[in-house]
Amino acid sequence: MAKKGQYTYEYPHPAVTADSVVFGYDGKELKVLLIKRGKEREASTTAYAGEWALPGGFLDVEKDKTIAHTAFRELKEETGLKLSIKDFKEVGSFSDIRRDPRERVITITHYALVKLAEVEASTDAEKAEWFSWADIPHLAFDHDKILRVAFSRLKQDIHFEPVGFELLPEVFTLPQLQNLYESILEVKFDRRNFANKMKHYGILSEIEDGTPRHGTRTPVKYRFDKENYDRLKGSGFQLEF
Amino acid sequence: MAKKGQYTYEYPHPAVTADSVVFGYDGKELKVLLIKRGKEREASTTAYAGEWALPGGFLDVEKDKTIAHTAFRELKEETGLKLSIKDFKEVGSFSDIRRDPRERVITITHYALVKLAEVEASTDAEKAEWFSWADIPHLAFDHDKILRVAFSRLKQDIHFEPVGFELLPEVFTLPQLQNLYESILEVKFDRRNFANKMKHYGILSEIEDGTPRHGTRTPVKYRFDKENYDRLKGSGFQLEF
DNA sequence: ATTTTTTGTGTAAATATTACACATATTTTT
């Protein structure tokens, strides 16, 4: 364990943390992973104990290769979720001089998109919980603000990035895909126009499951055609609505 | 002056800097403001002395309200340019563990857009120089990479933000505006289509300077109609090409 | 003086977007 007062500098240094906004989608609603704050860094005073907050923690100055590695490591430690470094997309920094009561702390926030069904089992329910976007509690520090900024970044990115790929399960339906877009963009689309446009892009593969499918109201299942998407993206394609 | 070893922490802390990419436009070419590195922080070892670099410097932990204030202060100190805090748009952080040979330094980068003609005089030519985008020298640290990322962010933002307002002088011509868009987006547009689209948005006011203007090849002068632009933007307008 | 470059302007064709209705199986309600 580190001895107190071991690290000295000629000029004052801030602490740096990485917080993560992890979005999931269960086919119905957009969700966010939050943790209940306990104590951290054994010896330091705990701030906002017992409140909900974004998962995150301090940069390990000697070990973390980049700040994304901090985000990765802390998310795993705090929620059990083991993603990949490249899943973390930087949102920005939050550096207000009073944002942490203990000392000057700059946080760099990332967001990540996960397939909820696939990861729900591996999140440590003791410490972490998935909250519906519509039902987020008040958060510690300036995490309310951070969450809003992360969401607006997601909202921007969805125009150009295949966020569907990352949030939906392998097999999904058009209504699910549409609902996801509507949840993130906070608008409603016409069902026919949405389907036409999506099919026109050629990035959906219909799954033939044998059932002859005479009636409706059992939605057709699709898979993303990743190869086609990558090809389109390479030639300047933009997924827009 | 600070005494050596005055600031101690229980855990190691990184240094945090703010670097700025300042873009200017002279009616012909996109330019970037760079500084020649000398020594900084009186007592510390100077890295990359004599090389070109982005303007920037260390966060003042006790005084800088946010990291944007650091960017503002350092830009003024190093180049003489006095912008406004809200001119600084965050690009992102660069945190590679080896990016600074002296100690662990995380940098948070902003970009800013300026009307070159108006600020050229106030940049301290002793220390700072405007470089054409096509003619940027090799830079210190990972500043080459930072510059590329900042440019690609500008390229994205131009779709949705009135960067023309910020880079062009009050009075400008359509060819200048088009050239600016072409420089940033790295494409060529058809002159008629560009003019049609721009005029259709209703954000340009033609300036009547009395001259009857029988001939062509003396471009018509315009001003941005800021009010109209703001109104359009408020109702979801997007400037696209 | 001649040539080259720069500028402004309009229209037709192609493409993309929008608006819109019904039949039917499933689910929910009574």
Next chain:
DNA sequence: AAAAATATGTGTAATATTTACACAAAAAAT
């Protein structure tokens, strides 16, 4: 068990947007 409500898939015509394209005149360069 029956009835009502809900969710699903499908196509076309009207409108709006985007693209492609040529010439005449002044200024600048040769």
